[in-house]
Amino acid sequence: MPAGGCGCTVDGKLPEWAPQDGGQGFASKVLDGVQGGHDGIASYTEGTSRYQTGRKYARPKLNVSDYVKGVRGGDRVTLGQAITLMESNAPKHVEKAQEVLKTLLPHTGNSIRIGITGVPGAGKSTFIEAFGCHLIERGHKVAVLAVDPTSSKSGGSILGDKTRMELLSRDERCFIRPSPAGGTLGGVARKTRETMLVCEAAGFDVILVETVGVGQSETTVRSMVDFFLLLMIAGAGDELQGIKKGIMELADALLINKADGDNKIRAQMARNEYERAIHYLQPATEGWTTHAYTCSSLRKRGMDEIWNVIRKFREVTGESGVFERHRREQAVKWVHSMVNEHLLSMFFKHPEIVRSLPEVEADVAGGKLPAVSAVQKLLDLFNSC
């Protein structure tokens, strides 16, 4: 091969493991390093209105209208950048993100928002792969998001590993975004909620929000979706039943997964049992009766049935007005929960509270100060500053 024939420059050096007298027989060459970020793209220098010099390519800094145009035009790169902007906690980004969101707001809402929960191992990722593929084959555009408040602790997120969603993650009609990392559950949920709106503005008409079946995250996800699906498995230990009961009350459908092979009969029996159990629960959504179904995500069976259930749900709640009413109530509740978060954070970060809290806590723990007086003392301190 002639020098440079592999696309390398003739000045390229051979890698250090290659015999230096090996001639041009090696396809690999070491090129001089590029300046800038890991990808060689120059970074924007704040306050200079320009990109750092000496670099070939510059990633343009987007303004509000660039974001809006890109998202509305279905440009995936801009969509990703817009979501990164929504996820940023930097004050200058928050302001811009809110501008983008305000402009996009009239184009949001045209989707069905589906929450999916289930204990680890229930088959959520496998189900989303099968269900998502089923939907895109029917002409839908699917966004897969996640609320996983543990992702910052474990260093990964439930959707971080896309290998179980191999087909889906490669499809242009699907957009997968892992859980935002870091912060409180409320903070993580805020970011996911805004991401959901951006995806809707980009034309995604089915939004799947995945969460793990532990902790408070189900209640949070329930409050941001239209339809809540609980994925279950037959014969899980009794220790799980407690968790399930609370979550079962939130579900618009129970889906017993892994109804295949030797497990098929057990799954059907579990379905019958759950069907009896939910009969005694309050319906999660007014005017809708929750039922239990079976599916096999691995064999891609039962996808049509559950999609028909969701479509029926949309129809019934749409006709009764419950669908729109829920969305309005969710938006208002969201404001309340953000105010709560904000005030709580302001309170506990206040220097006077930070200074006095350990002493007040010690007094309460030592029986010197009643809890109510302690609260009053802290609130007086906060109000006086």
Ligand code: GDP
């Ligand atoms: P997640 O933790 O809830 O996301 O669960 P995964 O999707 O990672 O699935 C956990 C395990 O169950 C994997 O080994 C899957 O292959 C398996 N699994 C998922 N769905 C099915 C199914 O429908 N049938 C069978 N037999 N196995 C399944």
